[in-house]
Amino acid sequence: MKLADNKATLSFSNGKPSVELPVYQGSIGPDVIDIRKLYGQTDMFTYDPGFLSTASCQSAITYIDGDKGELLYRGYPIEQLAQKCDYLDTCYLLLNGDLPNEGQRTDFHKLVLKHTMVNEQMQFFLRGFRRDAHPMAVLTGLIGALSAFYHDSTDINNPEHRHISAIRLISKLPTLVAMAYKYGVGQPYMYPRNDLSYAGNFLRMMFGTPCEDYKVNPVLERAMDRIFILHADHEQNASTSTVRLCGSSGTNPFAAIAAGVACLWGPAHGGANEACLNMLEDIQRNGGVAKVGEFMEQVKDKNSGVKLMGFGHRVYKNYDPRAKLMQETCNEVLAELGLENDPLFKLAKQLEKIALEDDYFVSRKLYPNVDFYSGIVQRAIGIPVSLFTGIFALARTVGWIAQLNEMLADPEYKIGRPRQLFTGSPRRDV
Numbered sequence: 053m054k055l056a057d058n059k060a061t062l063s064f065s066n067g068k069p070s071v072e073l074p075v076y077q078g079s080i081g082p083d084v085i086d087i088r089k090l091y092g093q094t095d096m097f098t099y100d101p102g103f104l105s106t107a108s109c110q111s112a113i114t115y116i117d118g119d120k121g122e123l124l125y126r127g128y129p130i131e132q133l134a135q136k137c138d139y140l141d142t143c144y145l146l147l148n149g150d151l152p153n154e155g156q157r158t159d160f161h162k163l164v165l166k167h168t169m170v171n172e173q174m175q176f177f178l179r180g181f182r183r184d185a186h187p188m189a190v191l192t193g194l195i196g197a198l199s200a201f202y203h204d205s206t207d208i209n210n211p212e213h214r215h216i217s218a219i220r221l222i223s224k225l226p227t228l229v230a231m232a233y234k235y236g237v238g239q240p241y242m243y244p245r246n247d248l249s250y251a252g253n254f255l256r257m258m259f260g261t262p263c264e265d266y267k268v269n270p271v272l273e274r275a276m277d278r279i280f281i282l283h284a285d286h287e288q289n290a291s292t293s294t295v296r297l298c299g300s301s302g303t304n305p306f307a308a309i310a311a312g313v314a315c316l317w318g319p320a321h322g323g324a325n326e327a328c329l330n331m332l333e334d335i336q337r338n339g340g341v342a343k344v345g346e347f348m349e350q351v352k353d354k355n356s357g358v359k360l361m362g363f364g365h366r367v368y369k370n371y372d373p374r375a376k377l378m379q380e381t382c383n384e385v386l387a388e389l390g391l392e393n394d395p396l397f398k399l400a401k402q403l404e405k406i407a408l409e410d411d412y413f414v415s416r417k418l419y420p421n422v423d424f425y426s427g428i429v430q431r432a433i434g435i436p437v438s439l440f441t442g443i444f445a446l447a448r449t450v451g452w453i454a455q456l457n458e459m460l461a462d463p464e465y466k467i468g469r470p471r472q473l474f475t476g477s478p479r480r481d482v
Contacts, residue, residue, distance in 0.1 A: 053076040053077065053078055053084075053110050054076065054077055055074060055075070055076060055077075056074075056075040056076060056077045056083055058075055059072050059073060059074060059075055060072070060073040060074075060075055060085045061073070062090075062094075068094070071090070071093050071094055073085050073086055073087060073089075073090070074086040078110070080115060080117075081115060081117070084107045091471075097471040097472075097473070099473050103293070103470075107288075108288060108293065108296070108468075109288070109296065109459060109462070110462070110464075111287075111288070111455065111458060112126070112149070112458070113125070113126065113146060113285060113287075113451070113454050113455060113458060114126075114146075114285045114286065114287045114451070115127075115287070116286070116287050116367055116368075118365075118367040118368045118369045118370070119369050119370060120370060121368055121369075121370035121371045121372065121373050122373060123286075123373050123374065125142065125145060125146060125284065125285060126145050126146065126149055126150070128145065128151070129373075130281075130282065130373050130374060130377070131373060131376075131377060133145070133281055134278055134281050134282060134377045135377075137151065137281070138249070138250070138251075138277050138281075139250055139251065139277050139280040139281050139284070139447075140157075140160060140161050140164055140250050141157060142280075142281050142284050142450075143160075143164070143222055143284070143450045144156065144157070144160045146284060146285055146450050146451060146454040147218060147450065147453070147454050147457070161250075163219055164219060164222055164223045164250065165223070165244075165246050165248075165250065165253070166223075166246060167219060167220060167223035167224065168223045168224060168226065168227050168244035168246070168253065169224075169227065169243065169244055170201075170224050170227050170228060170231075171201045173201065174194065174197075174201070174228070174231065175231065175241060177193075177194065177197060178190065178194070178231060178232070178235045179235075181193070181235070183235065183236055183238065184236070185236070186438055187229070187232045187233065187236065187438055187439045187441075187442040188313065188314075188316075188317040188441050188442060188445070190232040190235070190236075191228060191229065191232055191313055191442055191445060192310055192313050192314050192317070194228050194231075194232070195221075195225075195228065195306060195309055195310040195313055196306060196307055196310035197306075198220070198221070198224070198306040199304045199306035199307060202217070202220055202306070203304075205217045205220065206304035206305070206306070208299070208302060208303075208304065208305065208460055209460075211461070214305065214456075214457050214460065217304075217305040217306065217453070218305070218450075218453045218454075218457065221305065221306070221309060221449050221453060222449060222450050222453070225445070225446040225449050226244070226250065226253060226254040226257065226446055227244055227257060229254070229258075229439070229442045229443065229445075229446050230242065230254060230257035230258045231257075232439075232442060233258055233435075233436070233439055233442075234257075234258075236436075236438075239261060240261070240262055241257075242256060242257045242258075242260045242261070242262075242266075243257075244257060248268065249268075249273060249277070250277070250280075251273045251274075251276040251277040251280065252268040252273045254276060254446075255268055255269075255272060255273060255276060255433075256268060258434075258435070259434060269388070271384055271385060271388040272385065272388070272433055274381075274384075275381045275384065275385045275429055275433065276433070278377065278378070278381050279378075279381075279426050279429065279430070279443065279447060280446070280447040281447075282374040282377060282378060282422055282426070282447075283422075283426075283443075283444050283447035283448055284447055284448065284450050284451050285448070285450070285451025285454065285455070286367075286448075286451065287367075288455075289321070290315050290316075290318070290320075290321050291312040291313075291315040291316040291321060291322065291448065291452070292312070292448075292451065292452060292455050294311050294312050294314075294315040295308045295309060295311060295312040295452040295455060295456050296455055296456065296459050296468070297468040298311040298312075299456045299459060299460065300459065300465065300466065300467045300468045301467055301468075302467075305453065305456060308452070308456055309449060309452055309453065309456075312445075312448070312449075312452045313445045316441060316444060316445050316448065317441055322441040322444040322445065322448075323440075323441050324361065324362065324421075324423040325362065325423035325424070325426050325427035325430070325440045325441075325444070326427070326437050326438070326440045326441055327361045327362075328361040328362030328423050328424055328427045329427045329428075329431055329437045329440070330361075330437065331359075331360075331361040331362070332396055332399055332400055332403075332427075333396065335347050335399060335403075336395060336396055336399055340395055340399055341395075341398055341399050341402050344399065344402045344403060344406065345406070348360075348403075348406050348410070352412050360407075360418065361423075361424075362420060362421060362423050362424030362427065363407055363413065363418045363419065363420055363421060363424060364416070364417065364418040364419065364421065365421045368417075368421070369417055370417060370419075371417075371419045372419065372421045372422050374421075374422035375419065375420055375421050375422045375424070375425060378422050378425035378426050378429065379420070379425050381425070381429055382425045382428050382429050382432075385429050385432050385433065386428075386432055389432055391432050394432075396431070397428060397432070400424070400428050403420075404420050404424070407419065407420060408420070426440075427440060430443060
């Protein structure tokens, strides 16, 4: 970041002297006012619940322009990456800052695909969970436990250790997610195959059985890979901020990523596509397509308490760029599997049509978002709704690691310590 030509002046109406604050410029996006010395100079804090106007760090990884509907990984538009690269290319980009050349690409793919197996003890660790445990509960435990198996790479001050942990996490997450699924349905675990792609390997571990060879469907493989790319990072969201805050204490990378998984579990964050499918199933139970119009009228009525899940986005004040890409994939997958006439998918298409044409939704920019389409795609592939957030965690792990490593390498990094506006009782005696 560089110092801007102008400064900000904070003045007070109570006669306190005004304070000059430096202004910094990023390469794109809003300038920031540096308030680090504000407390020392004024004995005051700023108040910003949810940190909606506060830059908590400087970062060179991901940039979002919500008004334009633009998402850039290391400067590359998400549309180009989704169409011209695969997920492991995207991982390399997020971790290293540039796309790999041919040799780097071959080496990185080999490295990740060679470390997909997990310690055999992991399956015994799984047995401690109930079979009906939510996959996110299982994953929080499994990922946190990785530090007990790989404590040879937990020194966060050692760049080599950080690199080894990054590869281990990216490699092993598909295996752990598939194991959590297989445990829940009572099927034997499928060991990874190094000759398959990252997405193909995941599909085989999820849906293959020892009874017969599993043939990877290239359309589903491409769809899965695209889901991973579109969810790989999303700037300083709740789970990424959690990973950074957790990692700022100096904890090991596995614990920091487990904290991110726990945060992602929330329905307002990673659980949004799960909530979206649950909404569709509720409408289907209550009359399906015939009741869509009635449901949308309830959504418009603020007093009804009915919410439309999978539409609109907190950040994007325009069409979510990921949603356009996921919509393409959604249509491809439904056509490949012959599911265009499935009642739930017909219902989803009707919801989509109304939201894109009705002035109420268009004027409020309540377009279908990435969660709406990715939920439909995952259900079509055969992934249970309860595992949707687990897939999100798998994809987002690389973004969390890139952000964590960037923070640890930043000379300005300090343990996080937000302040508060205290509104409780002042000092009193017993």
